[in-house]
Amino acid sequence: MPEYKQFPLSDTAEGLTEADILAWRVKPGDKVTVNQIVVEVETAKAAVELPIPWAGVVTELHVEPGQTVEVGTPILTVDVDPDGKASPAAAEPAATEPAAPAEEEMKPLVGYGSKAAGTTRRARKSATPAPAPAAAAPAPAAAAPAPVKETPRGGYVPLAKPPVRKLAKDLGVDLHSLTGSADGGVITRDDVQRAANGSAAPALSTVESGYDPATRERRVPIKGVRKATAAAMVQSAYSAPHVTEFLTVDVTPMMELREKLKKSREFSGVKLTPLAFAAKAVCLAAKRTPDVNAVWDEAAQEIVYKDYVHLGIAAATPRGLVVPKIRDADSLSLKELAVALTELTDVAREGKTTPAAMLGGTFTITNVGVFGVDTGTPIINPGESAILAVGAIRDTPWVVDGEIKVRKVMQLSLSFDHRVVDGQQGSEFLADVGALLADPAVAITY
Incomplete structure (x- = not known):
């Protein structure tokens, strides 16, 4: 039975x-x-x-x-x-x-966590499960497609099953140029064949694509990571009094050290980025200004100081912004931080970051420089008290020993919760990070 x-x-x-x-x-x-x-x-x-x-x-x-x-x-x-x-x-x-x-x-299964007791659920329209079968198995339903995502181009990720991708490759059809005719914009074999024969694929309906020809607007439901990020940023912006300070730094010595280390045997095969130096600088500076690594506990009316740095790294992914953490980053060497950063960003870009990897951060770095941006005013992640934005490194005229020279220059911006971090503490921390990036040899004095 x-x-x-x-x-x-x-x-x-x-x-x-x-x-x-x-x-x-x-x-x-x-x-x-x-x-x-x-x-x-x-x-x-x-x-x-x-x-x-x-x-x-x-x-x-x-x-x-x-x-x-x-x-x-x-x-x-x-x-x-x-x-x-x-x-x-x-x-x-x-x-x-x-x-x-x-x-x-x-409990023993990978991917499961404990359910918070007394969690309040908002009313919503959700799927209604069918009743359990009694004596005989129900008739099989059609198999649901499992679209495979590939590296995005310009923010667009074509959706298609592996056989369709292989067909497109064999026929020389660029999936990025197609609009899928199946539900959810999934690209089908017919779409690929039509493109190979020079025929246009049928346009998606307004309901399927979210596009309204009358208004020339497209509507996309707010879900998942995007929805959670928006709620967290609003909560942080309106609950924590933000202060942002800026610092411009000559990082020529750091870049020279980076080139030297990349040629060394110890760093062979390691992707050593300026972000790794910034991560190390943050961990060292946080020891001298622990307030930036603390958090305001509103319910208990206490400031909680953390004797560890779980460093969050803001990463842009096809699903939106995620902030996975490097656990106990303050205990890692520069090389270990570089390796951890590479692994963290690779997993994030593949959309495989686990929920557990994004919990419990104490400080965050956002690397806006990777987009060619000089600086910004980042919003603090909930549960933390500070966030550092690292800007692009540019060749800039700079005064050195009374003479103007071309140097490698970057901008830093630090946003902090003024309930926990005073202006003096925030300024001292930012100055320490800048000093470590301007002259990494300063680290031996910490």
């Missing part, structure tokens, strides 16, 4: 209440094993792959890609006894009582 279990959307990080279904990795009729990845979802923090806690056969998918569902909602049904080997006594309750898997069954 079949034994059915329903797999619920679980809380992948503390306090999350909902997630968007991105892509299914299974379809009805597929056999699954314990801890097999069955679905990719996007939460307010990141894209996450969810494993299933049982082995069996998938009988039904309850939600479609693109739908938003609340935590605890059954999204998939599995027959865990497809061969009828379980005893009738064991199978009967599962068939009549489609309860979600017990919390202790879920």
